[in-house]
Amino acid sequence: MRLLTASLVAIAALIGSAQAETIRVGVTAGPHAEIIDVVRKVAAERGLDIKVVEFTDYVVPNQALAQKDLEANSFQHEPYLKNQISKTNWKIVKVGNTIISPQGVYSTKYKTLADLPTGAKVAIANDPSNGARGLLILAQNGLIKLKDPSNTAASVADIAENPKKLRFVELDAAQLPRSLPDVDLVSINNNYAVQAGLNPVTDPIAHETPGGPWVNILAVREEDKDKPWVKQLIEAYHSAPVRQFIETRFKGTYLAAW
Numbered sequence: 001m002r003l004l005t006a007s008l009v010a011i012a013a014l015i016g017s018a019q020a021e022t023i024r025v026g027v028t029a030g031p032h033a034e035i036i037d038v039v040r041k042v043a044a045e046r047g048l049d050i051k052v053v054e055f056t057d058y059v060v061p062n063q064a065l066a067q068k069d070l071e072a073n074s075f076q077h078e079p080y081l082k083n084q085i086s087k088t089n090w091k092i093v094k095v096g097n098t099i100i101s102p103q104g105v106y107s108t109k110y111k112t113l114a115d116l117p118t119g120a121k122v123a124i125a126n127d128p129s130n131g132a133r134g135l136l137i138l139a140q141n142g143l144i145k146l147k148d149p150s151n152t153a154a155s156v157a158d159i160a161e162n163p164k165k166l167r168f169v170e171l172d173a174a175q176l177p178r179s180l181p182d183v184d185l186v187s188i189n190n191n192y193a194v195q196a197g198l199n200p201v202t203d204p205i206a207h208e209t210p211g212g213p214w215v216n217i218l219a220v221r222e223e224d225k226d227k228p229w230v231k232q233l234i235e236a237y238h239s240a241p242v243r244q245f246i247e248t249r250f251k252g253t254y255l256a257a258w
């Protein structure tokens with residue numbers, strides 16, 4: 001009986017260990033989802049089972065992580081995470097870099113920013129950091145001036161000068177590609193641009209200055225940051241097959257950021 005009990009305990013421990021090696025990673029549709037599928041295959045070869053959970057917006061993935069419906073997510077840059085944390089009690093931390101890509105602004109009506117008329121309608125993301133990213137592109141190209149040019153959470157209220165009297169429309173980031181026919185200019189996050197069939201390298205009429213704080217990240221709950229699977233996840237993401245996939249699939253639209 002003691003032997004049987006000991007065996008059952010050992011089996012239970014093994015089952016528990018196997019369960020601990022399965023994690024749920026949240027991503028947004030598009031490039032993040034494509035890349036994590038390659039990460040998943042690499043991780044599986046190394047003993048980590050990744051279940052991918054796909055989202056269609058930028059709000060839910062952090063909420064799901066905080067509520068323990070995920071173990072990690074891969075969809076955002078650090079300014080966005082910091083902005084969300086500032087408004088919540090979520091204990092979420094960055095554990096690694098993923099990809100980066102210079103974002104652009106698009107128009108089906110005009111070929112250059114100089115062609116924009118007075119009162120042009122401009123669509124930007126309605127979340128603070130990605131909305132700010134759109135505003136910073138306009139500021140870098142001289143269309144507006146911001147009170148603080150380095151503010152990665154700038155909003156329309158932070159515009160100091162707007163000589164062309166641009167009118168701003170704030171939309172959910174996933175809806176921005178659909179707004180192209182209805183506005184004069186749109187700032188579109190690259191993952192949604194790719195998903196909509198746009199080429200973020202050649203289609204924008206202007207790009208942001210390369211570099212800056214916009215590197216995308218892997219995030220986990222603070223309580224989990226030192227767990228073994230976190231290291232496994234990072235190593236799988238930073239592997240040669242994943243880098244090769246990014247280079248081959250996206251051809252400069254997205255770059256490995258490690």
